[in-house]
Amino acid sequence: MATLLDFFEEMQSFVNISEETLQAAKKSKINEKNSPKLKQLVKNWVNGLYDEDPELLVQELERLLP
Numbered sequence: 001m002a003t004l005l006d007f008f009e010e011m012q013s014f015v016n017i018s019e020e021t022l023q024a025a026k027k028s029k030i031n032e033k034n035s036p037k038l039k040q041l042v043k044n045w046v047n048g049l050y051d052e053d054p055e056l057l058v059q060e061l062e063r064l065l066p
Contacts, residue, residue: 002042004030004064011061014054024065038064 005025008017032039041060044050050057 001032002038003032004028004035004038004061007038007042007045007061008058011054011058015058017058021062021065025061028064028066030064035064 003025005022005028008022008025011017030038032042038061041057045057
């Protein structure tokens with residue numbers, strides 16, 4: 001089960017993620033089990049939907065932050 005923090009950390013190899021965003025993700029406790037949207041984004045990433053634009057994915061992830 002991936003957390004929002006796990007996903008942001010993975011995306012750091014493609015896009016610069018601020019420390020503030022990482023801390024907010026850590027505090028959020030959002031994961032695939034409690035967020036259907038995160039679960040769908042993970043699935044889309046695995047299926048290559050964001051291969052050409054990982055920044056768009058990061059923007060989608062940032063929208064999940066409280």
